[in-house]
Amino acid sequence: MSKRSLPRLLQTPAVVLLLLWMLVPLSMTLYFSFIRYVLNSTRRPEWMTPSLSNWRGLGNYEYVLFKTKDFWFAIQNSLLIVGSILVLTVILGLAIAVLINRSFPGRGIVRVLLISPFFVMPAVNAVLWINMILDPVLGLNGLAVAGLNHIIDGLRAFPVIGNFFSMWPEIEPISFRATQTSAYAVIMMVVWQWTPFAVLIFMTSLQSEDESQKEAATLDGANAWSKFRNLTVPHLARPIAIVVMIQSIFHLSLYAEIEIVSRGNGNKNLPYLIGEFTSNNIGAASATGIFAVILANIVAIFLLRMVGKSLMD
Template sequence: MTRLLPRALMAPAVALLLCWMLVPLLMTISFSFINYNLMQPGEHPFIGWANYAFFITDPDFLPAVWNTLTLLASVVLTTLVLGVLIALLVNEPFAGRGIVRVLLISPFFVMPTVNALLWKHMMMNPIYGVLANLCKAFGLQPVDWLTDLPLLSIITMVSWQWLPFACLIFMTSLQSLDREQMEAARMDGANVLQRFYHLTLPHLARPMAVVVMIEMIFLLSVFAEIAVTTAGGPGNESTNLTYLIYRQSLMNFDVGVASAGALFAVVLANIVAIFLVRIVGKSLD
């Protein structure tokens, strides 16, 4: 009886969690096999795999997959490299280090929509933006970032928001680095690069694996920055899978096709998650 009591107390929470997860998933699966368009009320006949075929053969599908993977890889690589470099800089003692650390992690608490608006109007506006004024100061022609380089603009926005997360993880990890070992290596003649490659980098291997895993899971669903700035354009140059699904569901009102796309995104996310779990597992071993 005493063994069953803890399980009985946990059963309502577990059942609620399963319902919260399974009911939307089962509804999405059912919608993906029927003709369900909000602009066509009435019966919703079973059409099999037609929604999946329509979504995969959409001309924007392959560009959306490519943009999603490009955004994913670019942001992760940028935050890893810059995160390690900035963490090493602020790890050394200097006046005002505490204030600098607080300022470094502040962008992570900015909402994605606000982040997109800041970059769209304050930084990347081709007339009065900060980047435009810098170009004019050096005698260069201002760049219309959101029109000429839309995907790079999205990558920049998302990287700016996720860079503080990587910095925070790496700064915390560097606090546990063995100072005596570093000092011994320095006295034995190891230069800065040798100490970084043989001591610092192996020490940061686990935090780097964790940063990659968490960022890749969240970056698969980037939406606000695209919706607020480029709306997936020009054309499909900045459309990712999340925005493509949104366009099918709330702009074309096709719930069936959007559900098929959502399930494809779930499969892609699980493939990425399995790949990441193996990488993190090897790193932790």
């Protein structure tokens, strides 16, 4: 066996498996996106089996782009959800990492408590938040608002300040099951789950920061903010890039949370829209799938170029 062929042989199973996993379903999606293919049709039963004779060309793409308003809404919502999660987790993660990057009593326990949400399975995360916490009647959200109303009611009985409080209307709890509010609920629960991840990475990075540089800056009379701005932030550029990349991979295909929080209420991202089409119109689902692949590729090229460079050296 030649010197070069053995390493190649060792990689072969992994490469072949991933190649099959990527190419076989994807080429089927591509094929289905060009034909008329539905799961149930009494009027046109011939559309129920995939066949080249049902060729539709770019018709499915046209249908998805121009005949449904859901597509643009789903894209916009996907970007809103992913974008908000990224911004919030990076800001919160930085703040908390700086906060606990010092020694204090119980630091180990604080770390353990903080990281815990990251290990909660997404299905449990969503069920827990939308029911036990955010439910407008029975969840903590509803109970807290009811309690507040009760207190205000009590204050109305008092002289003088009672007049002031009697002008207050009853507070209505926010329901997180409407279209827009359930997107906020999804953002909230994912931020809760992924901020610990950002904290962990930023903290690890902060610990490797060059302390002598900071001391020198202190001697030169730099204040805390300018040390943070000019020394810490550049040091954190790479971990921030990585937090953004890993989270983009996971959140562009966010599904379980949306399925659990918003089934049928109109809040959807791209994967969820594909899921809806898949219940009948496979052609449209496949065309939407191809758009999702294109979107993911744009993000992937951008991110891999950014991160790939720093990973290899």
